[in-house]
Amino acid sequence: MxxxxxxxxxxxxxxxxxxxxxxxxxxxxxxxxxxxxxxxxxxxxxxxxxxxxxxxxxxxxxxxxxxxxxxxxxxxxxxxxxxxxxxxxxIRKELDEKELDSWLKLIRVLTHEIMNSIAPVTSLSENLCNQFVKEGEPINANEIDEELIKKTIQGLRVIREQGQGLTRFVENYRKLTRLPKPEISEVLVKDLFEKTLILFKSQYCDTQIIVSIELENDSQTIRVDVGQISQVLINLLKNAVDALTGIANPKIILSSRANKKDGIMISVTDNGSGISPEIIDEIFVPFFTTREDGNGIGLSISKQIMHMHKGSIKVKSTPNTETVFSLFF
Incomplete structure (x- = not known):
């Protein structure tokens, strides 16, 4: 070029x-x-x-x-x-290629999730239908016994659960596309951190992990939507807690420092299991998750919030040593 x-x-x-x-x-x-x-x-x-x-x-x-x-x-x-x-x-070509790659990754994840929900419903409904049909005709009422009724009820419950799961999946997708415009105000970074930790501890009060705060100076300020950036930090802290499961001497550090001219970098650092190089480029893709109970939208929403703040979010990870998520403003 x-x-x-x-x-x-x-x-x-x-x-x-x-x-x-x-x-x-x-x-x-x-x-x-x-x-x-x-x-x-x-x-x-x-x-x-x-x-x-x-x-x-x-x-x-x-x-x-x-x-x-x-x-x-x-x-x-x-x-x-x-x-x-x-x-x-x-760099338009490079941006177009990255955008296309992001869409392809999203489509793969969406297809995977939808097929995982639809395939068993299709199979189960076909199986239930076959129970009530013989040689292309409905069975007689006297052929319906208690065992068949039980199987039908169980099958319908599974179909209902799969439908509810797909509904939740669509609701999570809607969350990604309906983020409100940030309401910017100037706030002390110290106050932002303290408010975030209060909210975090109220949601995850059972964790025994201590979160340390490191400030470059107590008077450092930042112009952000406090609610949205607190949401980002809480998500990063939650991910850090998950990564510290089974780790001896678990540590999380919430820090801030000046970044270039008039910029600020906020970081969440942990000494947990880390992120493998094979998946580190996928973690911001909507619905990508490695946890069974995860929905895969936390980091995607965090990235969107940072984009709306005209900032960015980046990650560096050395598995089983250190992982650092950094917010650049």
Whole structure:
């Protein structure tokens, strides 16, 4: 994939740029950042404000159609002049491929869950029907005995349970598509953590695992929907507790620290069983779960909530050593 590159001075003049950048943006000449305003004001503003070591994405429409640009910046000196080196790369194809892959994974899981519910219902209903039919005709009433009635009732109960299970599955799917818009407010991270732990302990009061809090400073604040982010943290804490089953000296750490410029990273760390490399890329797929009693939507909802906060959630895991879920704001 070709990458567009340009060097810019402090006045916004473009000292050098390669042909790939001109081709990417559909321009014949590029001498100043202000020219980017004709393509899209967002692109000009982002290019002018991006700082060294930052990377950002922006979707624009230019002569080549709609493109999603990944923009990265670094700084260097040339003839005692401080310059900014900016690269631009169209990642639309990669995003489309990731989106398609995510949909395929979701479809596989949905198909698996639905077939697991429907197949036994189809088989059982056919079996029950055969009990009441002989040579294509309904049996006589005097052929229906107590044993047949018992079998029929048992079969109908199983069909009812499978139907209820499928209904719950559909309700869980609806939860994924009906998340409310975040109501953002500024809150102390310390208060957010304390409220989350109170809610967590009220739901999982039987756990003996101590959750430690590590704050970079007590005055650190964050702009979030407190209810939604508490929901995310409670889900991560619950997963950590499950992973610590049977672990000697179980530990969970809820921590926060500054992340790049004006950003905050909140982490939930445990020393439990961890996540195997084979499935770590699947855990955010809706309805994917390794637990018999799990519904597989907790991490999917958490990822959506973080996306609505213009943030992200990432995980690193070394099985039987340490697992860290990090929220980036």
């Amino acid at each position: 070709s990458v567009g590159i340009m060097s810019v001075n402090s006045q916004g003049f473009i000292i050098n740029c390669n042909s790939s950048l001109k081709k990417l943006l559909g321009l014949n000449q590029l001498t100043h950042i202000r020219q980017l305003e004709k393509i899209d004001p967002k692109l000009a503003k982002l290019t002018n404000s991006i700082e060294a070591s930052q990377e950002k994405t922006v979707t624009i429409i230019c002569k080549n159609g709609q493109v999603t640009l990944l923009i990265k910046a670094s700084s260097f000196k040339s003839n005692n002049e401080q310059l900014k080196l900016i690269s631009m790369q169209d």
